[in-house]
Amino acid sequence: MDDSASAEDLLIDLAVESWRLCRMFQRSIDARDIRAAGRQSNQVRYFQRKLDDSLAPLGLKLVVLDGQAYDTGMAATALNAADFGPEDTLYVDQMMEPIVMGPNGVRRTGTMMLRN
Numbered sequence: 001m002d003d004s005a006s007a008e009d010l011l012i013d014l015a016v017e018s019w020r021l022c023r024m025f026q027r028s029i030d031a032r033d034i035r036a037a038g039r040q041s042n043q044v045r046y047f048q049r050k051l052d053d054s055l056a057p058l059g060l061k062l063v064v065l066d067g068q069a070y071d072t073g074m075a076a077t078a079l080n081a082a083d084f085g086p087e088d089t090l091y092v093d094q095m096m097e098p099i100v101m102g103p104n105g106v107r108r109t110g111t112m113m114l115r116n
Contacts, residue, residue, distance in 0.1 A: 008058065012100050012108055018051055019062055019098050059103030065092040065112065075099045076110035083114075090114045 022044050029040045055061060065074060070090035076099055084090055093115035100108040 008060075008107075011055070011058070012060065015051060015055055015060070015062060016097055016100065016108070018047075022048055022051075060107065061101045063099040063101055063110070064095045065099070065110075066094055068092050070114055074112075075101075075106045076112045078112055078114050080113050084116070088116055090116065 026041070026044055029037050031037050052062070063075075065076065068091065070078065070092055074092075076092075076095070076097075078090075079096065091114065093113045096111040096113060097108075099106065099110035
């Protein structure tokens with residue numbers, strides 16, 4: 001692996017972990033304190049925008065499929081796919097890791113949980 005590929009892989013690792021941290025932080029925001037919750041939500045959105053802006057020059061993008069109809073061709077592994085039958089209509093309940101797309105296609109597959 002050359003230096004540029006390893007640097008890109010490290011950036012992808014950092015981006016995925018940053019995305020996870022943002023998701024965890026968003027879930028921990030106390031909605032009872034409206035002012036603080038609004039400020040914290042804005043901070044998370046700002047960070048996510050900066051993360052997207054940092055990935056864009058390399059042609060990288062994080063893709064999140066929450067709420068979309070499930071298709072077996074998605075570039076993400078469904079961790080609970082065995083819990084459902086072939087006749088079930090499934091949706092992506094939540095992404096556990098985003099899909100990372102690059103200029104030439106998928107750079108890293110994501111992981112997700114499904115629901116009926």
